[in-house]
Amino acid sequence: MIQNKGEMTVEEVRLNEGHAFLKGKLQADLLYVGEEDGRIYSLSANLPMEETLNLDGIVNGDKMCLKWEIEDLSIHIIHSRKMNIKAVVTFFASVDELTGVRLPVSLDDETVSVQKKTMRVLSLVIHKKDTMRLKEEITLVSNKPNIAELLWYTTEVRGLDLRPEENSVKAKGELFIFALYTGDDESGTLQWIEHSIPFNGEVECSGCISEMIPNLEAAVINQTLEVKPDADGEERKLQADVVLELDMKLYQEEDHEVIMDVYTPFRQCMPKGRKEILESLLVRNFSRCRIADRIEVKETQGKILQICHSQGKIKIDKIQIVKDGILAEGIVRLKVLYIVENDEMPFYSMEAMLPFSHVVEAKGITENSVYYLHTELEQLSTTMVDSNDIEIRATIGLNVLVIQCSEEMILEKIEEIPLDQEKIRNMPGITVYIMKPGDTLWNIAKKFYTTVDEIIQMNNLDGDEVSSGTPLLLVKKVEE
Template sequence: MELLKKNIHMNRQKSQAVMQVTLEEDFNVPDSKADVGSIIQDEAGVKIEDMKVANGQVMVTGAMEVEVLYVADNKERKVHRLTERLPFEEQINMEGAETGDNVQLKWDIEDLSVSLINSRKLSTRALLTFSAAVEEIYDVSAAVEIHGDGEISSLSKNLDMLQLTVQKKDILRIKDEITLASNKPNIQEVLWKSIQLRGTDIRILDGQLDVKGEFFIFVLYAGDDENGTMQWVETALPFAGTVDCSGCSPSMVDDVELSVASVSLEPRPDYDGEERILALEIVLDLDIKLYEEDKVEILEDVYSPAKELKPVTMQQVYESLVMKNFAKCRSSERVRMENNQPRMLQICHSRGDVKIDDTQVVENGLKVEGAVFADILYITSDDTLPFALMHGVVPFSHVIEVPGIDGTCRYSLKTQLEQLSTTMIDSEELEVKVGINLNALVVRVHKEDCIVDMEEAQLDMKKLAELPGIVGYIVQPGDSLWSIAKQYYTTPDRICRLNNLESEDVQAGNKLIIMKTVEITD
């Protein structure tokens, strides 16, 4: 007897882990900078420099880079910028992780706080959360056919599988320029920049990924006029690029994480030698996972009227696609400033970050709850503090439609801020409107018994002798010709011929004559 097997590519989430670490450090104001009077705004990002995986541990090396915008403690009350770097080396315990694994690492900064110790020293504190996950591709050997002497009946089943075909990391480098409007003064110094990624669209082509989107850019700078007046530039910059991706095709399902890895923005002279051009270079990180749907037929059961066949099975885990859905959610909120804040004359710039508080599976959908945390930079009515920052929180709740989703499903959720608009109501209150993109990939996790071997034995002659040689049988609900034939040690083909059936489809209530195939002799 020969059992034909096939190697089937499967994927599974091998391991995942979450770790939090507190970074805290004091730093001095450089001698070249003026004393700090008051802090306007602070911002931080994480740069991962190295990641090593071995023996159930992931070693992450990098730094949290902090920027601070402040007003000087002097008569001029000019605005300045400070930068500080907080290095870290953290170990994430991740059961099952080993050398060569492709680790998907995400980070989130919570509770960033920059405070004044004195005019020459600041204190920085933040809670950094790392989320790590590993998906692996592995091969399973499953029986697909069986051949041998005598009559052997086999039953097959189809598995709709979602196979991880491509898993890689890559970068996309975008270079562009921003030219100042004619009514703006030349650039003396860039004080602050904000780059937000919005409206991204990723399409799979043959052998490459097509990436499009938009950068929402804000730059605050000191002009080179006599008073060094504060100026700003705000613009939307569309971009497009391609990333080579061997083996990909338009029929695949994408799950690509796109994030800003680094930004370089420097003033450059124009043709007249004046500093009126902002040279921009942005590096995007792409964490690429591409899946392919496949239908695989494997053996479910085998029997023979001539011998006892016992399939040897091994439980395997595989995934099937439920749905990939792209949803949009809109929300708005009125935000009033605190009593001790300077009053607002004009909104300068606003930016927001989407935070997910909770996701849960509901009937035919995935409920997402969270908030957009908005920072609004504005011009004040206080001459001693030209700029101030206002914080706002816009909660949202949305159900992404996913018919058929249940507790056996696993999902990947990506969020992106598509729109953020702020409108002054008066000098103390404004309205914040947001639009959020919610991109969900939902898969169902299956556990399947796959036949990997076959054991043979002689028939139980005593049991066979107790069976009648011929029987009249009324088909019961849930019966199939296969199950009936196996029960009475015959074959579906023999039952069809004996009852003049044109197909193996039988309905509850059908009457059949069944003859035992095996002859029992004393």
């Protein structure tokens, strides 16, 4: 066995009270050397999958976000005609619940004074899923023979950049394609090509504007590579068809002048409200982590003649909030296909793991913050140092969106009760008050049954900003 790969497809999702029923298949592919003739072959097997996820509170009709990851795929030979295939697939399911919060920003009664606070509130404006299809063609160079049989291929999307625009989300990146095939020449030689194709695309997103705060994620849900004839009818073209699923969340941040307290010197107002969790943007940050390592090839495999292809996948093992940042620890799983000086077994594949640890800066983050961390393998290069060692360099992109959550008392209604006439009669009609640190004209006016405008007019002030130690003449407005 040279190399294997797996692809999970979920064909059906049914939600019921507290459960999600999944149905699909796992396609396992194997590249191997035949026992008798020593030729290289490939085969595919489809394993049916049915799984039930226990999700407390979920009901039919909820909008569930489902992701999955093949944690481990192992293929073992039982004998030359039979194999054992095992896989561990981890499913991640979540349901977002949206709650509308009414913010009091105005009061009809002009006799009632209001105290306002400027709040910057982040709200989810758009949440939708859509697919983007990438179709690209590769034509073989003139010194390559025609394709007799396509044995193996991989497709990867790297450097993906998703941006909101007017009524659309635009994407650009590179599609990396590797294909191993037998040529139609007399000896049926093994050939391979490695090609990168830049692409641009977009999906419709009604209501989207470029100023929105994006939380965009993409995943490959289907990929195929087919052999196509050229204009002369010769099998010299490869057509890649890749389907990306985009999970698009777009936020908008607005400032609101929210009423926090009310009073009037003529009535006793009792504000009533409830505590709400409001969200605001703390930080958006894009960071890169560069890692490098040198791997020694086992002596039993022979000396390396040439590296054919390498691919990698990021696995995050730990995410932790640290001081002014988010610590991400994980590994890059690597597969390297190469040729050795062994005519009976010319191709070998090795797997390796590159650990990494990186802190994405996020000043002000706390345990109460909500964050979304997306990782991407932006660059991967494998180079022969000598016939026994391979140098690997990788660049990981870490994109984080941090939302600050704060608890605020939001007014719902105002109850009026009679004034305490005994208290009012015991207060002087005119008094002088010395401003103290932390005092505001609002609090003073409320305490002494007057208004902010009355204090400003009586003391010839330019505004409501008064320094500590300033004497103020106060006149009680309420009549006993």
